[in-house]
Amino acid sequence: xxxxSDDPILERLNRLRxxxxxxxxxxxxxxAVRADIDRIPPSARGGRRHGVAIAAGILLLAGGFAAxxxxxxxxxxxxxxxxxxxxTLALQQSSTQFVQALDAxxxxxxxxxxxHDEHREVALVALGAVIAVGSAEYxxxxxxxxxxxRHSLERAHGGxx
Amino acid sequence: xxxxxxxxxxxxLYRDQAGRLLLMLxxxxxxxxxxxxxxxxxxxxxxRAWSSFRSSSQPSTWIHTIAMRAFAxxxxxxxxxxxxxxxxxxxxxxxxxxxxxPGTDRDLEEAIGRLPSQMRHAVVLHYLEGMPVDCVAKQxxxxxxxxxxxxxxxxxxxxxxxxx
Numbered sequence: 478x479x480x481x482s483d484d485p486i487l488e489r490l491n492r493l494r495x496x497x498x499x500x501x502x503x504x505x506x507x508x509a510v511r512a513d514i515d516r517i518p519p520s521a522r523g524g525r526r527h528g529v530a531i532a533a534g535i536l537l538l539a540g541g542f543a544a545x546x547x548x549x550x551x552x553x554x555x556x557x558x559x560x561x562x563x564x565t566l567a568l569q570q571s572s573t574q575f576v577q578a579l580d581a582x583x584x585x586x587x588x589x590x591x592x593h594d595e596h597r598e599v600a601l602v603a604l605g606a607v608i609a610v611g612s613a614e615y616x617x618x619x620x621x622x623x624x625x626x627r628h629s630l631e632r633a634h635g636g637x638x
Numbered sequence: 639x640x641x642x643x644x645x646x647x648x649x650x651l652y653r654d655q656a657g658r659l660l661l662m663l664x665x666x667x668x669x670x671x672x673x674x675x676x677x678x679x680x681x682x683x684x685x686r687a688w689s690s691f692r693s694s695s696q697p698s699t700w701i702h703t704i705a706m707r708a709f710a711x712x713x714x715x716x717x718x719x720x721x722x723x724x725x726x727x728x729x730x731x732x733x734x735x736x737x738x739x740p741g742t743d744r745d746l747e748e749a750i751g752r753l754p755s756q757m758r759h760a761v762v763l764h765y766l767e768g769m770p771v772d773c774v775a776k777q778x779x780x781x782x783x784x785x786x787x788x789x790x791x792x793x794x795x796x797x798x799x800x801x802x
Contacts, residue, residue, distance in 0.1 A: 484793065486800070487793070489743055489800075490761075490766065492743065493742065493743055493746060493766055494767070496739060497661055497739075498657075498658060499657075499739060500658055500739045501657045502659075502660045502677065502738065503737075503738070506656065506660065507649075507652060507656065510652065510656075510678050510682065511649075513678070513682050513685075514648075514681075514682060514685040
């Protein structure tokens with residue numbers, strides 16, 4: 478086997494690699510790209526969809542907390558007993574899965590930004606719905622859950638921006 | 639709607655990276671037309687995601703990742719799957735590359751173009767793009783051992799093809 482440092486083919490390949498930065502795309506290619514991005518401003522469309530998703534999430538969240546406060550005022554909850562209920566456990570599992578999904582978004586972003594956008598919108602609405610339902614039905618349990626999950630949620634929120 | 643400043647930054651990214659990406663994609667596909675189509679596709683995908691691009695990443699790395707995804711999709715296209723691995727680059731490949739990289743080593747470009755496509759992909763990504771072997775293996779869906787063997791064989795073939 479040839480020693481790499483003495484291989485003239487490797488030397489020529491290395492020279493070729495070093496030249497790569499000098500490559501020039503023809504102007505007509507930029508004209509074609511520009512025509513496409515002028516015709517389809519998808520980032521604007523994505524931004525609107527994203528805005529709608531955030532708005533929906535905020536409305537669900539506000540509704541959930543409002544309902545939660547009414548429920549708490551009515552004094553109908555017995556949180557210790559409810560913590561053992563299957564519905565509470567299912568809610569906790571669902572919330573954990575959503576938090577994990579949000580954590581995964583930042584990893585997805587580096588691979589395929591479009592997928593990231595689409596998953597982010599779905600995740601925002603889904604998380605808003607979980608928080609709303611949870612806050613309405615299980616206000617005290619949700620408070621405990623969020624206290625325990627605060628770190629994960631903060632990391633997930635960081636991944637959203 | 640994207641602001642004018644955002645659009646200008648995207649155009650600057652294009653000016654900075656399009657030549658290099660076009661060169662890589664032409665070498666990978668072995669075709670000027672396919673290379674140009676994929677470069678165009680890369681920047682269209684990039685523009686769609688531009689508003690969500692985070693400045694903590696390098697724009698060049700980001701757009702390169704999108705280009706590699708576009709190339710992977712191109713490889714998976716039904717028409718592409720039926721191609722024989724022995725598929726060579728277009729005729730006069732060295733001339734084609736020289737059109738965007740005038741000082742290139744035409745003989746070596748021609749010899750790379752005559753390699754079987756999968757071997758050419760490994761050579762382009764490892765030797766000409768500087769990707770580590772394990773990253774090339776992941777990108778091409780092969781084991782690192784397979785890629786190393788392909789690179790070794792490719793160098794032998796190139797040496798033979800370029801004998802004086």
